[in-house]
Amino acid sequence: MKKILLIDGTYIAYRSFFAIRNFQTTSGEPTNAVFGFVSTLLKLLKEFPDCSFAVAFDVKAPTFRHQMLEQYKITRKPMPDALSAQIPVIKEVVKGFGITIYERAGYEADDILATIATRLVGAGMDVLLVTGDKDAFQLLSENVEILNPATWEITNTKSFIEKFSFPHTASVDYLALVGDVSDNIPGVPGIGEKTALKLISQFSSIESLYERIDEVEPVSVRKKLVAGKDLALLSKQLVILKKDVPGISEQDICPPKPDLSAIESIFQRLEFRKFLGQTKELFGISTEDDEMLALGQVVIPFSEILSEQDRFRPLCEDPKILKTGSGLKEK
CATH class of the missing domain: 3.40.50.1010 (5'-nuclease)
Known part of the structure; x- marks a missing residue:
């Protein structure tokens, strides 16, 4: 599928x-x-x-x-x-x-x-x-x-369990403990990744962890969890996706339907020369007729040079820049 x-x-x-x-x-x-x-x-x-x-x-x-x-x-x-x-x-x-x-x-x-x-x-x-x-x-x-x-x-x-030692369903509980700096998910202060991994592997969820809080060792970790309980529960709610x-x-949703004319215009404006050829190749569009010209170390489609002559004229007329190409004709 x-x-x-x-x-x-x-x-x-x-x-x-x-x-x-x-x-x-x-x-x-x-x-x-x-x-x-x-x-x-x-x-x-x-x-x-x-x-x-x-x-x-x-x-x-x-x-x-x-x-x-x-x-x-x-x-x-x-x-x-x-x-x-x-x-x-x-x-x-x-x-x-x-x-x-x-x-x-x-x-x-x-x-x-x-x-x-x-x-x-x-x-x-x-x-x-x-x-x-x-x-x-x-x-x-x-x-x-x-x-x-x-x-x-x-x-x-499968690979998630191999990496974290607990099922993906508990990933929100793990993040609720360690927090997420980029999203300002607070987590529980003082609880790092290794401790969170151990706790979730043992208790499976935040709720179960706090129901069995007396089983948490060492005592220093238990104290941090007790002090940060409200933050842990709030963090879990913040992490859960709607x-x-x-x-x-x-x-x-459907397969891509590229507008090559629009894409070519965008890529030329952004000077993304190599991407247009890759796009045409991906969608089975021949690029054989688009001759290439190397201006020094830069390779440019001849069609682009023709469409933007004012832009490329100084480079083309500069005798110090070596110009090479394939199948070039007088134009």
Whole structure:
């Protein structure tokens, strides 16, 4: 059965922005986040052909979690302006590939993906979540796997147990103890990953842990848990993803239907020369007629040079720049 890929667009945008530095067009427009996003998307399209795709994004607005905890995400720095400016461009690329975009005020991308994944699994479909957020582990099942775009590692229910020594259903309890700095999930002060792993492996859940709190050893850990009980219970509620986000229809998800004209225009504007050829190859579109010209160390499609003659004329007329190509004709 073909998988349906549900992508956390906000996560990939953030990761790309901070992983790729000093990347911009000749006019100075920052493109690092877009470049990383497109690179990831093309890799997914190549490795999962004929599958259906959807991308979810956060919306810049308070969510229901802010109502539960006023400090929620307050420690996270605002989205950098250079990244914020690239989000609309990323969405433009996604639309150019004919991929459905989901976003909903009051909810995070994770909640949208959880809602869609739950409905798809209910319909007997297989889902691959593309995200590096730890809270997504709670969505694992026989029909749901997670691909981390940072490592390209796929996690399923079996590999999760092998790594953490407890089932994925207890992942929310684990995160409730250790917290999540990036999302300002408080957790229990003084409880680290090793201690949390041991506690969840022994007690299975936060509720069971506190019902049997007298069994916790050493006493120092027990005292920390008692002092942080309210934070632990609140943290668990913050970590649990919503599976009933309103106004979301999974019926809109379908295989990519790229608009090559739109994609070519975007990539030329962003100076992503190599991505257009990769896109055409992915969708079986011949590139044999597009002659290539090397201007020094830069290889550019001849069609691009013809369409932007004013831009490339100085390079073409510079006698110091070596020009080589294949099948070049007088034009």
